[in-house]
Each structure stands twice: as structure tokens, then as C-alpha cells.
Amino acid sequence: MGTPARPTGMSTAGRAALAVAMLVGFYLLAAGLVLGVLGADVALVVETGRLNPAIGKLILLSLAVAYPVLRVVFLTRRPRERGEAYGLPVTREQQPELWARVDRIAERTGVRGPAEIRLIPEVNAGVREDTKLLGLIPGKRHLVIGAPLLIGLTEAELDSVLAHEFGHYSNRDVRLAGVTVAGRSAILHTIHGLHARADGHQAQQQAELRAKAAKRLAKGKKVTEEKAGGGVDRALAKLFTQYAKLYFRVSESVSRRQEYAADRSAAAIAGRDATAAALRRLPLLDAAENFYLHRYATIGWSAGLLPMPGQVYGGLAELLADPKRRQELAELALEPAEEEADPYDSHPPIAQRVAAIEALPDDGRAAEGSGPALVLLHEAERTLAALESVCLVPEAATKRRVTWPELVRTVCLADCREDCQPILTALTSAGLPGTVEALLDAIDAGRTWELAGRLPRDEQAVAPTGLAAREAARPVFRSTLGRLTVLALAESGRAHWEFSWSTAAVLHLPDGWDETFSAALDAAVADVPDTAPLRTLLTTAGPVPAAH
Known part of the structure; x- marks a missing residue:
């Protein structure tokens, strides 16, 4: 360019x-x-x-x-406009190194430095001056520095941002800006x-x-x-x-x-x-x-x-x-x-x-x-x-402060519970307990498509009838059964979500489940259902971890 x-x-x-x-x-x-x-x-x-x-x-x-x-x-x-009342004021005594850096850049730019520095949470920096008479009479200067700039920039890059802001005041030909x-x-x-x-x-x-x-x-x-x-x-x-x-x-x-x-x-x-x-x-x-x-x-x-x-x-x-x-x-x-x-x-x-x-x-x-x-x-x-x-x-003052791992585990578990609400509602409305074991019993009793019909469906899934409707509902019911199984494991402490900065939270299932869980779900929703593989997995998933 x-x-x-x-x-x-x-x-x-x-x-x-x-x-x-x-x-x-x-x-x-x-x-x-x-x-x-x-x-x-x-x-x-x-x-x-x-x-x-x-x-x-x-x-x-x-x-x-x-x-x-x-x-x-x-x-x-x-x-x-949001002005000097916004952000966290930091004094020279509280932040001597930051103030020294700002003073040095202002001096090298050849302009008067700020009388106040405030930290703000945005990716932004700026100098505001309390001028009078259409900006012709100078006044007190306020510098705001975004905390993300301190976090994400090097010292040299921050120097350039500060020099840019002070540079606005060093250009005499833009006095009326x-x-x-x-x-x-x-x-x-x-x-x-x-x-x-x-x-x-x-x-x-x-x-x-x-x-x-x-x-x-x-x-x-x-x-x-x-x-x-x-x-x-x-x-x-x-x-x-x-x-x-x-x-x-x-x-x-x-x-x-x-x-x-x-x-x-x-x-x-x-x-x-x-x-x-x-x-x-x-x-x-x-x-x-x-x-x-x-x-x-x-x-x-x-x-x-x-x-x-x-x-x-x-x-x-x-x-x-x-x-x-x-x-x-x-x-x-x-x-x-x-x-x-x-x-x-x-x-x-x-x-x-x-x-x-x-x-x-x-x-x-x-x-x-x-x-x-x-x-x-x-x-x-x-x-x-x-x-x-x-x-x-x-x-925000009413929120409970937790570590990142606990935050992710709690939120993912809450999301899983919310995702399972449709099948839990379908089970209770059918007179059954809201558990994965009750759902497996219903499958063995031949009530798979009755319960599948109680689940919310999009417009495309509603249109088919007969065998086509069953095939359209099968993947939805399989996914629902999988989520309810994960919820049962997570609530009993035998599965959990791992926090990661690199990716979304990773679900950890019991040992051996990664290779066999998918096949067990397929068997449970087949035309001739077999819930034994999934029941075996639940039985052998290991003991519930002891409470600490």
C-alpha cells in the first residue's frame, strides 16, 4: 500500500x-x-x-x-459527556512509575503534561483540556489511559500512544480543533x-x-x-x-x-x-x-x-x-x-x-x-x-467472586441443566421422574417417540410425518439423551468441565467414555433400542467423589 x-x-x-x-x-x-x-x-x-x-x-x-x-x-x-468523573484517579504517590513515564513523554513532546491521570477499562487513551473561549484559553489537562493498553502493549508501544495524544497539543496549526x-x-x-x-x-x-x-x-x-x-x-x-x-x-x-x-x-x-x-x-x-x-x-x-x-x-x-x-x-x-x-x-x-x-x-x-x-x-x-x-x-457488588476453574465449572453445569429442561419437563409431564435412569426405562418400555414428540421442534422438524418424522426426531432425541447423561455425571461429580485460556471449556468424562459413549447413545435410539451399553457405562463410571 x-x-x-x-x-x-x-x-x-x-x-x-x-x-x-x-x-x-x-x-x-x-x-x-x-x-x-x-x-x-x-x-x-x-x-x-x-x-x-x-x-x-x-x-x-x-x-x-x-x-x-x-x-x-x-x-x-x-x-x-462522560468526563473527569469517570475512571480511577491515580496519584503520583500511588503510581510513581506511570506518572514518570507520562511526564517524560510530555516533556519530549514539548507540551504541558496532565494534572490528572485516570485509568479506564476501555482500549483507549486521550487527553482532555478544560479550555475557555472556544478553546483559545488553555486549562487543566486530564489524561485517561485504558487498562487494556497497559496489559496488551509494550512500554515502547505505550510511549507511542502517549506521544500521539500529546502530539495533538504540539501542533499549533490545529489550535481550534x-x-x-x-x-x-x-x-x-x-x-x-x-x-x-x-x-x-x-x-x-x-x-x-x-x-x-x-x-x-x-x-x-x-x-x-x-x-x-x-x-x-x-x-x-x-x-x-x-x-x-x-x-x-x-x-x-x-x-x-x-x-x-x-x-x-x-x-x-x-x-x-x-x-x-x-x-x-x-x-x-x-x-x-x-x-x-x-x-x-x-x-x-x-x-x-x-x-x-x-x-x-x-x-x-x-x-x-x-x-x-x-x-x-x-x-x-x-x-x-x-x-x-x-x-x-x-x-x-x-x-x-x-x-x-x-x-x-x-x-x-x-x-x-x-x-x-x-x-x-x-x-x-x-x-x-x-x-x-x-x-x-x-x-456487580452482589456477585460472588470465584476462581476461574470454579466459575467455568459452575456456569457449564448451569448451562447443561438449562439445556436439559425440555426433556426433564417431558418426563415429568409423562408422569416419570426427571432422571436419566427414568428415561432409559421409558426407552425400554417403547415410549421413545412419545417422549420425543414432547420435545420442542423447529419448523423443519415439524413438517414430516410417519417414518420421516421419526428420522428427523432421532438425532434430537439422541442429543437430548446425551446431555441428560452428562448432567447426571456432572451433578454426581464424575464428569467436569476444565477451564482453558486456549479453547472453550473442555468436558472431561469418566475414563473410557470417550471411545464408547457415542456408540452407547446410538444403540439406545436405534429402531430396536438397546439401553444396556449406556446402563453399563453409568454403572462402571466410578464412585461419586467424596465431598471436601
Whole structure:
């Protein structure tokens, strides 16, 4: 992939100034619309010298246009974004090595460092500044660092991320970039507000049309095909949306240029290879964290369980340390996903950013060789536990903390019980005990297809009849019998699920079962069923382990 062309034409400073002007224009558009329709009403009254019903209707129409603009654009307060109250604050005394690293990168970038550092649980880092007067007057700076970055990046790669964030402040030609971000938030808030009002009016109109249609049907009249459209609010939302698209193209062009400039600052400080490596790793780390949270950290949530303190976020380090998972990530890094440039995205595609960095001259600094960035965190597990206490939802405090093996065993057993509920229900509704032995007795009594018919079936399985229906139900019944057998073994402690970072939990059956279990199930669901092999396996599965 070639190096992206350097920006030409208007400078970044010029584009930022244009974005500010367009932000002002957005509010002028809203004000002009309101003043225009109201001014036209006043002029009409003055011109005619009287207020008749027709003019009154025009005034009401004007108010219908002016009110939502005034209400949404000028009078509604925007919700405050998640800011300095989010995350875990870490002081210089608590985390001296992390602060020293941040101070060093800020000094090398030539910018003022942060007054506060907070850890957050996302794959993200950023510097926010409390500016005034459209960002022209500087203020206190806040740095947020994602714990997954400390876990998944090397020290050199973390340096490049920090240098990138501080690099935004070292580029003087993007002084007004903060204003474009604020403008984006304001415009999006306005558009969402207008569309929300339009959706509400459309729903009300739709309800009125349905009521009207019901009355006409009751009178035997034909129903007219009227559709609710959202009224004036929808038209206004479309108008402001068109203006917003133009604003986003200009403002995001500023942001994209700023990203390239910050990447170059990062490469100058942390090294070309470390910066490129960090850019490649960030989307993979984000995917790994999402996978970890869904497949590991939160699997016991509905069962009232969580990993031990510090492991909800910290367990990601264990996943990334697993050789198989590391290999999977390495293979993904070799084939980065293709991304299409979005003119409304504030960040260029990762592949283009990597190409721009790798096109820089070799600086002789290899990406390898530095240790994991987590070593910068003093008492890492304790700190990550503190992060959990401030970032997890309050309900997390009610969960029981268990080790990874216990978490997996408990969750897999609960899932197995849930999977067995249909056959257990079928047995009890047939007047039989809910046990695998009762199911085997029912099979010997010739009730296989009676019980199979009580199991839930999909649409394809419902359609066949006769022998075809039996053949369609056979694999479902066989699988059900297998699950109920596993449940009996697991509940008695003779089977268990083994925790693994490399794969999904592995089911361990009693010795010898792996070779004979499948054949025993086949025999039990054959046209002439034979439950003896499965009964023998259950009898010889070994004693129930003693309770500890």
C-alpha cells in the first residue's frame, strides 16, 4: 500500500477556522429561520392592517416552524459527556512509575503534561483540556489511559500512544480543533432532538390514522392509504442534517489531518516501528478485550458470579499470555482488515495510518525489546480491583467472586441443566421422574417417540410425518439423551468441565467414555433400542467423589 498523499490546498488552520465559521453559521441558520418566519408574519399583518382567520393560520404555521427550532437548538441543554468523573484517579504517590513515564513523554513532546491521570477499562487513551473561549484559553489537562493498553502493549508501544495524544497539543496549526469537536456534539444533539420530536409526532399521527381507519371500517367505508410523516419537525431535521453533513466533512478533515500529524510526533519520540506496531495492535486488542469480556469475565453474570477481584479486567493479561491466543492475534495482525475511508470519520483508516508511518525513514529503533507496559503499574492486581469498584455497575457488588476453574465449572453445569429442561419437563409431564435412569426405562418400555414428540421442534422438524418424522426426531432425541447423561455425571461429580485460556471449556468424562459413549447413545435410539451399553457405562463410571 502506498503512502497517503500529503494534504494539499487549504491549511489545517484554515480548515479549522472554516469549521468554526460553519458552526456559527449553523446557529445563524437556526436564528434566521426563526426570525424569518416570524418577521414575515409581522410584515404581513402590517401590510394588510388587520388580523383575519387566514393570517392567523399562517401565524400558527410559523409558530409550528419556529418553536421546535427554538426549543431544540437554543433552549435544550446538552447532556454532559462522560468526563473527569469517570475512571480511577491515580496519584503520583500511588503510581510513581506511570506518572514518570507520562511526564517524560510530555516533556519530549514539548507540551504541558496532565494534572490528572485516570485509568479506564476501555482500549483507549486521550487527553482532555478544560479550555475557555472556544478553546483559545488553555486549562487543566486530564489524561485517561485504558487498562487494556497497559496489559496488551509494550512500554515502547505505550510511549507511542502517549506521544500521539500529546502530539495533538504540539501542533499549533490545529489550535481550534477542540471547537470542531464541540461543534460536532452540538449539531448532533440538535439533529437527534429534531428527529426525536418528529418520531413522536409520527407515532401520534399513526395512532390517529389507525383509529380513523377503524372507524371507517366499522361503518363499512373504504380505508384511505394515509401515512404519517412526522410533520414540520421531520422537514426541519432533514434541513439541518444536510447542513451537518457539510460541517462534518470540513471538521473531520481537520481531525484526520491532526491524526496524521500526531502519528508523526509519536514516531519521532517512540520510534517508527513501535508506533506502527501500536497502531496495528490497537484494533486487535480491542477485539481481544471484547472476546475476553463476553467469553470469560462475564459468563457467570446471570448465575451471580464474577472472577476474583482484579481479574474482571486483569484476566485479559492471562488470555494474551496464552500461546494459542498469541498466535491467533499474530496471524490477524499479518492480515489487517480492509477499511473504507469514511468522510465523516474523525480518524483515517488504520491501514493508511500504518502505511504513512512505515514510509518514514528507518530510525534504527526496533519495536521489539521492551517489556509489557503493565510493569509501570504499581500493585497491578490491587489497582485493577479498585478500577472494578468504580467502573462496574452497582449490581456487580452482589456477585460472588470465584476462581476461574470454579466459575467455568459452575456456569457449564448451569448451562447443561438449562439445556436439559425440555426433556426433564417431558418426563415429568409423562408422569416419570426427571432422571436419566427414568428415561432409559421409558426407552425400554417403547415410549421413545412419545417422549420425543414432547420435545420442542423447529419448523423443519415439524413438517414430516410417519417414518420421516421419526428420522428427523432421532438425532434430537439422541442429543437430548446425551446431555441428560452428562448432567447426571456432572451433578454426581464424575464428569467436569476444565477451564482453558486456549479453547472453550473442555468436558472431561469418566475414563473410557470417550471411545464408547457415542456408540452407547446410538444403540439406545436405534429402531430396536438397546439401553444396556449406556446402563453399563453409568454403572462402571466410578464412585461419586467424596465431598471436601
